[in-house]
Amino acid sequence: MRTAFLALSGLLHRRRECLLVVTVLTLSFSSIVLSLSLLGSMSHTNTEYRLNAYGQWNGALVDGKEEDSEWLSEREWIGEVGEARLFGNIMKLSDDSAWAQNSFGLGSVDEGYRRLGRLRLSEGRWPESSDEIAVEERVLEVLGCEPVCGQVIEVLVGSNRLSGVPEIQLFDRFTFTVCGVIRDYTGLWEITNNAMDRSLISAVVAPSAWDRIQGTLLEQTALVVDYPGEIRIEQIPQYLFTAKEGSLTPTQKNEIGQYLASTRLLGVEDLAPSYNTMSGLEPVSDVYVPTETDSYRVLILAVTLLAVMCVYILQLPRQVHNYAVFRGIGASGRQLVSLIFWEMVLLCVPGALIGTGAGALAVWAVLRAWIYSGSDVRIQVYIPWRDLTIAAFFWISTVLAARAAVFAAAARIPLTGRLRLSGARSRQAGKWRNCLILGLGCAAVTTAVYTVHKGLNLHYGIETFSNIEDYQIFYNTNDLDGAFRSDDLELLRSIPGVEQVDGYNIIPVKVSLDGGEERSVWLTAVEEEYCTFLPFADEADESAFHSGNFVFMVDSEQEEQEEQEAVLSVYETYETADNMAGGHLTNTLLYCTPCAVRYLTVNMRSSSRGVGIADGDLICSHAFLERLLGSIEPGKRVGDFMTGMAYGIKNLNLEFTDQAEDLSAPDYVAQWVKERNSFINDFAMSYHEVVRGYQRRLIMTYAAGGCVLLMVWLLLTSVLSLETRQETRRYTLLRILGMNRRSLQKSVAGAALTRSFWSALGGWTVFLIYDVIWTFRTDPEGKFAELSEYGWLRYVWHDVKLTFAFLGSARCAVLTAGCIAALLVTILLSKQKLLKGGMNNVGDIAGEGIM
Amino acid sequence: MSVILQARGLCKVYRTSSGDVRALKGVDLDLEEGVFCAVTGRSGSGKSTLLHALSGLDRPTEGRVTVDGADLYSYSDDRMAAFRRRTMGFVFQQYNLLEDYNVKANICMPLKLDGKKPDEAFFEEITQTLGIQGKLRKYPGELSGGEQQRVAIARCVLAKPKLIFADEPTGNLDRRTGEETMTLLTSCATKYGQTLIVVTHNPEIVKMADAVIRIEDGIVVQGE
Known part of the structure; x- marks a missing residue:
């Protein structure tokens, strides 16, 4: 420990140099933490996001x-239990499909239920009186209210859980003050496998509200029901629970089933408890780490080695002197190693501690500002300690x-004389210093250019793949009369994880421009949002398109031209019976109409989520189609339509x-x-993963590039300041x-x-x-094969031109x-002392050794 | 008085690009305990090489050095280091203080390396004698040449070594400071019964010495 104190006191005197080393080490370690924990953190945050949407409970009664409460508490494999009390349902007397499909429960919930269900208020607080x-936002919307607190609402509450009086629904009006707006959650539980046969609690009231509701309903019952026995309204308990192991095993589910079968009188299907299929999914901690990420780690370690090397080389004269003096006054080799x-x-x-903290903070910032920007999910920073320990081992080995x-x-320096490097070595070191600065x-510069080039490449990749739709859904082609309804679209849009839903129709047509030859093309009708x-000139122009006054023809090769007159022909396409060939397609002209056509010169695939539109195809509005x-006369088949x-x-x-x-939106x-009975084309799996891969690589590129640049800059300023100290004597003498x-x-x-x-x-x-070299190795354009024809120089020149063009x-x-x-600013700032041109510091560097 | 330092057949050859340079050519030497010995000679005559060879800082090409009868170069590197910090003290022309440590840490360093605490009274006495008691918290870079050399003397004396080697200790100092420094060094050595071997060009210092070794071209030409 004596040497520890000696080391500490020595370091404290070399604060500036130590700060540089610690900064380099911190940057290096934080980059390693960033590269290691980014993927895991994304996975864990996604899990948090999913649980926020679906709740963290594993099962529900x-x-x-x-008596369920007691049974649940006796099960050792059950963790937490949350309880809610359904007092009744909010009802509406008008004929509204939303009310027909859903009934909104009203009741009280305890703390556990709120926690396990991840019930959160978007505004206000939970009721106390x-x-x-x-109330849930969607319920307020159905009631025709704004999602704000403080308003007084009147709701119709009904209950049919009466003892002794079957099939009777009791209801009455109640007035409440809205004290909180609940983020929608019951809808999620109803539309997935988590569907429940009872109303969930969409409107939360305080437990004390029960007396008021019960009393009023019973009073009203007494007026309308002539029943000799005692009428009692029951609360319906609802339980959410978690499994201690994180998910329910088949045996545990079986035990729940048996319990329900023994305590309920309903059929087996009705007895099935609800399981939260979204809660048991473990975050992927051992995520696949692509080779490229490993390359970044190797790069960071290599830069760390170089940086630490440079820092110590900068300190070499002092270190050499110190070690030699230590040896001279009798320090043993072991003591020096210690x-x-x-x-x-x-x-x-x-360095490691600050680096870990800074890396974790960087992960948090990247996820917050980039991947989950605009989302209120709590960012989960996951640090893979095992991997980090291995990386730290390599890191320490590098530093060591x-x-x-x-x-x-330093050990090779003789203990005699000035205990500094000789003049020849000093001059040699000076040359090395020049080379080091350059x-x-x-x-x-290389790092900056590489980062920009690579970043740009990845940005283009993200843009291209983001513009491709995730899924295409086609309505059942055998059902020509049917189509997706607007509420279908609304429902799809309401699914968590669905960002956009575009409806479009497509039929085959023939088009003849200005009396020219007829061409078979597709006519695609798109939605306004799409x-x-x-390229509309103004709002009126856009309105004219949506009204069906003109259509666009896609032609990426075409120069922009004026609107043209065209004739659009619609044919009925059907299969005829043919004994020889087993049937063939034939066309019958159904209808011809003139229409105005404008050219669309953009590349559809790169500028929009393409719907299979190629050059020559037509785009129109739904109104036009x-x-x-x-x-056309009714009863004819045109594409997927029956006129x-x-x-x-x-x-x-x-x-x-x-x-x-993570929200299982694709499953749903x-x-x-x-x-x-419709059909789905899935592009999401492949393209989405590609986009996420691009995003990860982009983050890594910027993080690694920034980190390397910062380390290089720190080293550069240090070497320059050392050089300035050396040059001071020369320039001062020149001034004199x-x-x-x-x-x-x-x-x-x-x-x-x-x-x-x-x-x-x-x-x-x-x-x-x-x-x-990279292009040559990957050879994307087959240039390697053409080398013999073009020659090396032309190949290199071709590649350089391509890079500059990109x-x-x-x-x-x-x-x-x-x-x-x-670079100029960095150098001049380091040489400020020289630029002042003072003449009183000749002696400042007397005795300075090398570098 | 008994012989504390004995050298036999010391030779030192430096290999350079222009050929071998024989800095010492078979030096024999006996030095008694408690004497003040000056080693003098012209520049390049081999004085410093002799001092380094005698003190174990630079291994001779041939020959043997014994301190109190023990062969110095038979020790391992670690043992030699321990022997050096317990038995020998050094004062260099360039002071050779540790720039990262303050004056007090520099003075106490040999004892610290040995796991010992300095004798506070002795420490006080030395720093007072050398006039550096007010500079203990300063760093070497903040001191003048004379002050740095006094710190080096204090570092050397504090461990109470039997032998003190000084390589031109006043070479970087002005005459008055040099005289003061030598007076302090000799008085310390006398007071604590230490053997002092000083390499010097200074005739004044030579006059002060109990014994003088004059060396020319790697050979001892005069020893008193």
Whole structure:
């Protein structure tokens, strides 16, 4: 421990250098933490997001009994239990389909129920007195109320859970003050496998409200029911519970089933308890780590090694002197190793701790600001300690290797003389220092260019794949009379995880432009919200399109042209019986109509969620298609339509959010489609994963790039400040010998500009060499095969031109100028002392050794 | 008085690009306990090389050095280091203080490395004698050359070594400071019965010495 204190007191005196080392180590460690925990954190946050939506309970007894509570408490495998009391249902007398399908429960909930169900208020608080109520947003909407607190609402509450009086529904009006607005949750439980046969509590009141409700209902009952016995209204208990192991096993589910069978008189199907299929899914902690992420870690470790090496090389003169003096006054090798060990511990431990904290914070910030921006989900930062320990081991080994290398150099210094490096070595070190500065400048420029280039590439990837729809749904083609209704679309839109639902229809037509030849194309009718990519001149123009006054023809090759007149022909396509061939398709002309056509020169696939639209196809509004179909005699089949029937949506494009899968939205949508005998095309699995992969790589690119840039900058400023100390004596002597301040400043600024320029040039060269090698290796355009024809130089030139074209000349110029400016400012700031041109510091560096 | 330091057949050869340089050519030496010995000679004559070889800082190419009868170069590196911090003290021309530690830490360093605590009274006495008691919290970089050399002397004396080696201790100091420093060094050595071996060009210091070793071209030409 003596050496620990010695190390500490030594480090405390070298605060500035130690701060640099700790900063480099912190940055390095935080980058490692970021790369390790990003994927796990995303997975855990997704789980949190899912549980927030569906609740964290594993099972529920919705049609509960009083004795259930005791049974549940006796089960060892059951964890927490939450209880609610259903007092009755909110009713509405008007004929409204929403009320026919759903009934909204009114009752009280305990703390456990709120926690397990993740019931949250978007506004206000939970009710405390008997005249207060907290209501779900959707219920308020159905009641025609705004989702705000403080308003007084009147609801009709009914109950049919009467003892002794079967099949009688009691109801009366009650007035409550809205004290809280509950985030919608009951709908989620009803539309998935978690469907329940009892009303869930959509309106929460205080337990004390029961007396008021019961009393009033009984009073009203006495007026309308002539019943000799005692009439009693019962509360219905509802229980939510969790399994201690995180999910219910088949045996446990069986035990619940047996219990219900022995205590209920209903059929087996009715006895099934509700299970929350969304709660038992474990977060994926051992996520697949792509090779690229490993590459980033290796890069970070390599940069750490270099950075730590550089920092210690900067300290080499001092270290050499110190070690030699220690040895001279009798420190043994073991003591010196111990001293170095403690120095390393004292630098690495804070670096690791701060790095872990900073990395975790960075993960949180990235998820909050990027992946889950706009969402109120609580970000879960998951740190994989096992992986982190392994990474830390390599990290410490890296630091140790750097330290050992410096120690080995110091140990070779003889204990005689000035205990510093000799003049020849000092000059050699000076040359190395120049190379180091230039190398660091190049590294900074290469990193900046690489980060921008790679980032741009990934941004384009995200944009391209994000523009492809996740799912296409086609209405049952055998059911020509039917179509998706508007409430179908609304329901799909209400599913958590569904971001956008676009309805469209498509029929085959023939088009003849200005009396030219007829071409077979597809006519696609799109929804208003889907038309953001269409080039309307103004609102009137857009309105004209939606009214069906003109259509667009897609032609990415075509120059923009004036509107053209065209003739649109609709044919009936059907299969005829053919004994020889087993049937063939034939067309019968049904209807011709003139229409105005405009060219659409954009690339559909990259600018919108394509609906299979290719060059030559037509895009119209629903009004246009509806009118077109309406003009044809009834009973004819046109595409998926039967003329004369009500117009509706036949095809849907669905766009999902990033969290859709964790919310099981695809499962629900698939089930929904299956129930309607429709068909679904799934692009989500592949493209969504690609987009998320791009996002992860983008985060890693920016994080690694930023981290490397920061480390390089720190090193550069340190080397420069050391160089300044060395140059002070030379420039001061020159000043004494007659150099004026302006000449000195010009000399320093000129050298700085030259260095910046060469660094930029070197940085670009390194990047382009890397790019050429990378392109050569991956050979995306088969250029390798053409090498014999073109030759190396032409191949390299071709690749360089492609790279510059991808980045764009303006971006390249700004990037280069920015790099030169940043380097220039860094160098000049480090040389401030020189620029002042003082003459009183000749002796400042007397005795300074090397570098 | 008994012989504390004995050298036999000491040779030191430096290999350079222009050929081997023989810095010591078979030096024999006996030094008694408690004497003040000056080693003098022209620049490049081998004085410092002799001092380094005698003190174990630089292994001779040939020959043997014994301290109190023990062969110095038979020790392992760690044992040699321990022997050095317990038996020897050094004062260098360049002071060679640890720049990261303050004056007090520098003075106490050899004792700390040995796991011992300094004798507070002795520490007070030395720092008072050397006139650095007000500088204990300062760092070497904040001191003048003379002050740094006094700190080096205090560091050397505090561990009460039997042998003190000083390599041109006044070479970087002005005359008056140099004289003061030498007076302090010799008085300390005399007071605590230490053997003092000083390499110097200074005739004044040579005059003060009990014994003088004059060396020329790696050979002892005069020993008193």
